[in-house]
Amino acid sequence: MVRTHLSDPVHAYLMGNPERLSQRQSPIPELVVGVKNLAAASVCKDHADAVYFSLDRFSLRARAQDIKIDDLCAFVESVKGCGLRAYMAVNTVIYPEDLPAIGDVLDAAGSAGVDAVIAWDPAVICAALDRGLGLHISTQANVSNGRAAEFYETLGASRVILSRELGIHQIREIAQQTGMELEVFVHGAMCQAVSGRCYLSAYLLGRSANCGDCAQPCRWQWTLTDDRGAEVELGGKYLLSAKDLCMIEHLPELIDTGVCAFKVEGRLRNASYTAAVSRCYREALDACRNGSYNTEQAQELKRRLELEYNRGFSTGFYFGVPGPDGLGYESDMNASPVQRQAVGVVLNYYPKQGAAAVRLLEQGLTVGDRIIIEGTTTYLEQEVESLVSAGKSIGAAESGQEVGMGVRDRVRENDRVFKVGRLPTP
Helix, strand or coil, X not given: CCCCCCCCHHHHHHHHCCHHXXXXXXXXXXXXXECCCHHHHHHCCCCCCEEXXXXXXXXXXXXXXXXXXXXXXXXXXXXXXXXXXXXXXXXXXXXXXXXXXXXXXXXXXXXXXXXEEEECCHHHHHHHHHCCCXXXXXXXXXXXXXXXXXXXXXXXXXXXXXXXXXXXXXXXXXXXXXXXXEEEEEXXXXXXXXXXXXXXXXXXXXXXXXXXXXXXXXXXCCCEECCCCCEECCCCCCCCCECEEECHHHHHHHHCCCCCEEEXXXXXXXXXXXXXXXXXXXXXXXXXXXXXXXXXXXXXXXXXXXXXXXXXXXXXXXXCCCCHHHECCCCCCCCCCEEEEEEEEEEEEECXXXXXXXXXXXXXXXXXXXXXXXXXXXXXXXXXXXXXXXXXXXXXXXXXXXXXXXXXXXXXXXXXXXXXXXXXXX
């Protein structure tokens, strides 16, 4: 299959489908955003329709540890208080010794009022349905045709998250073959393996990606040698690192496939990433709804997305099997020109003074620096407006100091402080 490259994708699609210029053909899909904690859920409440998340167990993001089983009821209540639906991923491989704990997790999901569990292992599927929980079939199931989708519908699932290796014409065909809800990814990290079913990390390091503990060896630097031991030059060292998916320029075409939900990957991303990406996709979907979406807006939104954490962008498998342009040979983990650097930690918050005590650990701060203060329930972005040391106002502070800093909203002990800014131009 040959990948198509469109320099003007929105215009090209609309010109090829003139009926869309005057009439919307398909409803706007639900926007589902991955979040790692309540802070991330809160910042996307005006943009997303639903969030998906995981507990500190049985998740393919084992490092997402902020939401514990004892926190689940309060978390879901807060999410629904934001007007969002709550979908919980339980999507690892399940071994015999895991079964009792799976029951506990699903009982907690039912008590908390989770709207659906995202699963693929039959043991989890059966246990979720036995408890009357809503069920979405994970992309880990690699559902790639309409008959497979209908199989899960007969079991009791209401939605299938389709395989990530499908082309846009295949998704359209599946939507025509079944009345089941279909969900697809539109943005975020891509895995080298089929629908994420990777064994490389387990083979090399004994850390199973299918249990959520991937060490991401595909993001390492590698060298390719020929049969004589000579290194083959390929223009970079990151030979296995897939670029991130970004479909912001192709939403009208993807909407018209008939899917019901768009998913933004990011259960390990910080709240500023979640806020920015969900805002961009909401603006795009709103413009698609009123018929005003055009190439200029799509390109501007993509430029904004490039300022957030990314490994370079591609359209994944939507327009053909990815070639060399789908890999980020030259890029380290983050290709964004904007970087956030750790600065320190909040020691205390003084609401009457509108100030926080901060210990500067990694580096200093200067009045005027752009910062983010973030914790499991905190997200605050502002400039450093004032610094105080030993009762005196100062313009800058160095690493190792404890300072008072004016803050515009509540922060909490142990929240982390980051400095945000563009990298210098080489």
